[in-house]
Amino acid sequence: MTDTETASRASLAGLTPGQLRSMFANDGWDGDTCGLALGYEQANLVVLPKNDAYDFLLFCMRNPKPCPILEVLDVGDSVSKRIAPGADIRFALPRYRVFEDGRLVSTPARVDDRWRDDLVAFLIGCSLSFESALLASGVPLRHLEQDRICPMYETTMECEPAGRFAGRTVVSMRAIPAPLVPTAIEVTARYRHAHGAPVHVGAAEQMGISKLEEPDFGESISMEPGDVPVFWACGVTPQIVAQQARPQFMISHFPACMFISDREAHVGAI
Template sequence: MACDGLHTGLAVRLAARSGRLSGQTAGLAPGFVQANLAILPATDAADFLRFCTLNPKPCPLLDVSEPGHRILSRLGADLDIATDLPAYRVWRDGELVDEPHDVAEHWRDDLVTFAIGCSFSFEEALIADGLGVRHIEQGRNVPMFRTTIACEPAGRFAGPLVVTMRPFRPADAIRAIQITSRYPTVHGAPVHLGAPDQIGIADLGQPDYGEAVDIRDGEIPVFWACGVTPQAVIAAARLPFAITHAPGCMLATDLLNARLATS
């Protein structure tokens, strides 16, 4: 169940913590940064940190926790990693085994949390400039696709780039590139536009994650690197244990989107 009127990161976190919010967070807490999560055992954290460093477009790091800590004080004063997202995914040996609304019962003292920038931040800038964001207009989760673009490997972490897609008219696509290039900590400029088959996407109506959106006459698909990429990489690595956010269900922080923009 989604909730209206959640205008701050704290309000979204508290709604998720109480169980009042269980759906996607797109459009909630306007003005506040939202984050993807990857939560791994400390034994795998160094390699994953290197993976993020080598792949900053899909994995722009906002913060990293100490082992076992359920707080990220840089992102919010009242914040509990184990309870404050609407939905999580729990992975064992590369297989999805649970999609709970909190992961307190799965928590371990060796877990390290990686908070990764999310495209919801630059969507606010697109809307402020008068560009429509189709999945928000249609009340859907952004469509996400696995591509044939390989990420730079690090240790056991390797796999395909996952992208989000938003359709625009060509002139608006140029403007969207200009706007999002100012937000490198939340995926930045697109990685591809038009010709989805060139990056291994056969059918825009069948996303691997999220929901399909309408593409109107005269529009072209524009693709940004996506923070769901770590899920594909973690699954491919077949880690004994890991936790991620459920697609579209982000950690709402107390950081302001405006502070992420470069000049």
């Protein structure tokens, strides 16, 4: 992340979710949403044709750790009704990914020109939503300290298939001081709508991750002495699954460029 981007991010720190979405819609920011709107739910986005929507809904129900559903929009509708009433998902995110037949074809800043009447949008919980709770509990977040995007990795952990949708789980990693790992587990377990408790602690190779310094998405971070890698299921999983399922058309968020909702993250906590 450049000094200019860091300075720009600092200027966004006090903006409300609605103000941030307006800035994204007007091309005022195309970077990640890490550290923005702390305390509010952020969401992954998956948009599929109606013909694929039921199988994907079933996939999410069978795999609630990587795919906790926050909201599903009506066919052809692009406006949130529950977590950010009135927000149009076609231009409310900083950046998107567009897939055709499982192949990434573009990463636009808005997708209104690709919208169709047969599309169904899914908003899926994101681990960025629980980061304010971790900070409030005294758990440091190295990626925020280092102005980096939280690293994400494809694992060898297979999801439970549903119809054409099957594939491996993606995880996000946060480096946590060893004495605070139990705190991180306890805090995040309350946020089932944001992936909940970690799926793995330490020994990344047990999940098929060979090099922590080479994430598949996001950016690598520097671990401090005594830090332990802690892994949470990640909402980028559907993008890996799409490459295997090869749906005719799919829109998703660009990794770490999330939909910021109006709902406070603690609302869904238990």
